[in-house]
Amino acid sequence: MNHTEFSPVEQAFSALSGVEKMSARIPYIITGDFPSLGLFTSLRFLEWVSGNPEGVISLPTGKTPEYFIKNTHHILENWNREEIRQLLGRYGLGSLRKPDLRGLQFVQIDEFYPISPAQHNSFHNYVTEYYIRGFGLDPGRALLINAEEIPLPGGRHYSEVFPGSAIDLSLRYRESRSADEEVRKASIFAIDNWCSEYEAKIREKGGIGFFLGGIGPDGHIAFNTRGSDLWSTTRLTQTNFETQAVAAGDLGGIEISRNRLVITIGLGTITYNPDAVAIIFAAGEAKAEVVKSALESEINTVYPATVLQRLPNARFYLTEGAASRLSDSVERYYKTGEWTRRKTERAVIDLCTKLDKYGHNLTIDELRADPWCSLIPDLGEQTVPGVVSAIMDKLQKGMKRDENQVIYHTGPHHDDIMLGIMPYTNRQLRTATNDIHFAVMTSGFTAVTNHFLISALEDTLEMLEKGEIQMILYPDFFKKGYAFKWDKDVYHFLDNVARQNEYEKRRGLCHRIVRSAVVIWETEDRFELRKVLKNVVNTLKESYDGSKNPPDIQKLKGMLREFEEELVWAYYGVPVKNVHHLRLGFYKGEIFTENPEKNRDMLPILQQLREIKPTIISLALDPEGSGPDTHYKVLQAIAGAVQEWSREADLSQLRILGYRNVWYRFHPADADLLVPVSLNSLAVLEKSFAESYLSQVHASFPSFEYDGPFSELTRKTWVKQLKQIQLLLGKNFFYENNNALIRATHGLLYIKEMNVDEFTGIARSLKKLSEGTEA
Known part of the structure; x- marks a missing residue:
């Protein structure tokens, strides 16, 4: 389309985008x-x-x-x-x-x-x-x-x-x-x-x-x-x-x-x-498919936004991720810039999917007939075997054992690490020489419904009345005793997971509620404790669903989510002291979360990096905010902390692993590690999610892609990713393999590995974004 049809502002942004060809049914501009x-x-x-x-x-x-x-x-x-x-x-x-x-x-x-x-x-x-x-x-x-x-x-x-x-x-x-x-x-x-x-x-x-x-x-x-x-x-x-x-x-x-x-x-x-x-x-890429349907389909009730084709002045304004599935964007990806091995991998893997054909069955004529594979330099009989070899290398990297490492896994919310890379963390945890820490960056209280908290508090009050929370009877409990044995709450709960004793599991949760209440309200005795808990119940019952809770109730909800995170990693013996709750201050439950600030949000992460001195850091890599905006803002804070730390220490050997989960996924060409997921890993994921993330079992805040818990959507994602690679390598590669881990593979997760220079490049970009300037 002729850009003179755009307004002056549109012309300026269109020029910045560098988009020359536009074949969609509605004009669009990419930022x-x-x-x-x-x-x-x-x-x-x-x-x-x-x-x-x-x-x-x-x-x-x-x-x-x-x-x-x-x-x-x-x-x-x-x-x-x-x-x-x-x-x-x-x-x-x-x-x-x-x-x-x-x-x-x-x-x-x-x-x-x-x-x-x-x-x-x-x-x-x-x-x-x-x-x-x-x-x-x-x-x-x-x-x-x-x-x-x-x-x-x-x-x-x-x-x-x-x-x-x-x-x-x-x-x-x-x-x-x-x-x-x-x-x-x-x-x-x-x-x-x-x-x-x-x-x-x-x-x-x-x-x-x-x-x-x-x-x-x-x-x-x-x-x-x-x-x-x-x-x-x-x-x-x-x-x-x-x-x-x-x-x-x-x-x-x-x-x-x-x-x-x-x-x-x-x-x-x-x-x-x-x-x-x-x-x-x-x-964000999460919108890419629906944007493609809206812009490239005829007016159709299945795609409501196609109706805008009636309007000469209709426009779509998109980020690069949201535009990434458009035919024009795919063409620009392959036809501009230098040709890379990732382009070759993407083209061949996508052709397998498009033809629903195993890689070893692709013919040279099919490669030449494909608009993108035909662009591969030196296209020939060794092209597909070369991609197969590259993917097998990524599998080997995904299976490599980490030993003698200090590992700092981070997540924007509780359950992000689990849903992103749990099979990978499981193998790290089986190696005694690793020192592993889990850090959740926000309180996550918005994921706890009022109904869940009311039910838990009413159980706590009932158990207090029956004398079944005996720790409050210790003479020093309200002065200092409450601060000890937080690990005991976790062990009590998981002990009764093993015993299948639902009542005692609930009692373990109520123990943690009592400790948390003493911390938040500084209660001095059991009578004041009961009064406080009853007041919280009354406040919640008088609130409408979705209302913003007072800060003290937000904190209680957040501490329940923290207990859930401790339960997950305690499955592998991780102590409470190695599960860090940073509660970054930008997260306040407002419609628009604040931008991260250096002293409030970045420095706590930097301090932990200085203390723990990790050799491996994992993080949710979501630079366009495809998932919740918290992902994007936590990434800003971590990027700033790593950038600052790099000025103080030699980080040339630091490995930074970017993962994605149910909100946003890698293409295997863009990943560097393909981690096998066994049926055992899938079972552990679903069992530990159901038993640990108590507030999430009923999926009150599900993904739009699946009506159920996130653990089930994660399973479906990992299984789907395996199918993507099976089409390239062949199913027999897995079930006939000499490696037992590969034979046991029934899912795959994708991880991107970066060094500090690569990641601080993201940091510089994100700093510009936080300042409201174009990157």
């Missing part, structure tokens, strides 16, 4: 990273507003808009400063006058129903906080979705009509069976009427002029999930599992989001104004 994606959308928004000071806008909720919102605030607040003038000039806006946002007409895109607008996890609250107040918009010119203001028959409140917030939409089509159902049926039609009026108000304004939205894991825009009518309007509707899984974090668990309906503008609403600027932005 280098997540923060610059936010800067780009911010500048494009301000550019549009300057020409449409009373225009109709719809802006997104969630975590993706973080840098869009922050950059917009920063630019407007510092408009006349030299750095901002230079920034605007760099992106074609040097002559732009400061836009006045007060005349804009805001339209809320969607909302859960029912939900109180006062709840911090309502989209109404988000819009009010970050856009109406945050951008200084006029609330009188805004169309908002407020469940309290949607009239129901007889002036009833939604809590009266829909107990438990459950709504049966089949009442639209069937007869009522009771007086209560008659009221509910009438209420559903009242909501439908309200939605029609909302739609009419949008159209009276001429439709939406500037739409900015994300794209869901199923390809949804707004809450128009897969299968939505391409001409749909504002409506009350159900969602699908993928959307419910993403919403679980907002609503306090899949148990809530599975039954909560939504009000959303429709695909017809978004495209009603033919001159609308409609932008979808996406970051």
Whole structure:
């Protein structure tokens, strides 16, 4: 496409991307990273507003808009400063006058129903906080979705009509069976009427002029999930599992989001104004497949975002990861820059997958007919054997025993290390000469539901009443005794895993709750302890699902997650002192986590590196924030610490191992170690996950890819990765192999190995990202 069709801001960012060829059905622009994606959308928004000071806008909720919102605030607040003038000039806006946002007409895109607008996890609250107040918009010119203001028959409140917030939409089509159902049926039609009026108000304004939205894991825009009518309007509707899984974090668990309906503008609403600027932005490889479907498919109900093909001014703004599956991106990967062995490996492995054919059966004609394999230099009969040999070398590296090493495994959250590399850690732990440490960087309290904590606290109170937590009777327990024998709680619990004694396992958990409560609230005796625990139960019962807990309850939830992490590694005899809980301060349970700070977040990691002096460090390598943004921000902090440590010590022999888990995966060409996973390893993974991560067994916050615990999704991932390599090497390579470990292989995990120079290169890039500049 001709770039002159782009606005000045778009032309500037498009030029930076270096993309020459664009064959997608909707124009797209690629940015280098997540923060610059936010800067780009911010500048494009301000550019549009300057020409449409009373225009109709719809802006997104969630975590993706973080840098869009922050950059917009920063630019407007510092408009006349030299750095901002230079920034605007760099992106074609040097002559732009400061836009006045007060005349804009805001339209809320969607909302859960029912939900109180006062709840911090309502989209109404988000819009009010970050856009109406945050951008200084006029609330009188805004169309908002407020469940309290949607009239129901007889002036009833939604809590009266829909107990438990459950709504049966089949009442639209069937007869009522009771007086209560008659009221509910009438209420559903009242909501439908309200939605029609909302739609009419949008159209009276001429439709939406500037739409900015994300794209869901199923390809949804707004809450128009897969299968939505391409001409749909504002409506009350159900969602699908993928959307419910993403919403679980907002609503306090899949148990809530599975039954909560939504009000959303429709695909017809978004495209009603033919001159609308409609932008979808996406970051990370986790979105790559759905982005490809949206941009390269014909208009189709299976891919809702394809409807934007109707709009000449529709655009996709993408990070490199989100764009990586596009046909154009694949072509650029292979046709630009020097040819590398990784390109050869990727091309051959992908051809095996595409043809569903074993590597030894690939013919030279098939290689030449493939657009990417045909580019391999010196393509010939030895090409596939060369790739086979390279992959076998990676398997050998994955099986190599680590001995006499000091190993520092890190995870952004509890369970990340397990889900990322547990079979690898298992083998390291079997070697007595290794000194192994596990460090979890954040408290992880958001993964513990109120329901789980209430149940555990009620059990604790009952056991206290029965005198079954005897340690509180020791005379010095509340002064100093509580601080000893934390390992005993772990051993007691696992001893009763072996005995299959559920009650005693629960008692072990309650012991840890008591110790944690004494630490947090500094209780002086058992009477005060009971009072505190009862108050916590009452507070939680009075809270809505998904609410932000007070800091002391956040800490209690986090300490329960820490207990879970200690249980996992205690399976292998790792003592509590070797499981480190850093609780980095940027993690506070806010919608947008703060950026890491040197003194608060980087220095604690640096101090541990100085003390432990690891020879191997593992970390979750997610530089684009494909998974939770915590992954990305923890990586920033670790990168900064390693960079600082490299100035103090000789790290030429330090090995840095990057892993990925259920959120984001390596291609085998990009991995350096392929680690065999046996049925025994899979069994240990699932058993230890179920027995240790007590708060996660019921998968309250699942992946959109799988309706179940993360351990089961990890198993499926490792098994799928083995199949990828089996196609290249042949199944017989595994079952006929002389090596027993390879014969026992029924899954594979992929690891990328870096030296300090390679990793500090990432560190420099991430430092630029944290400063909001382009990398």
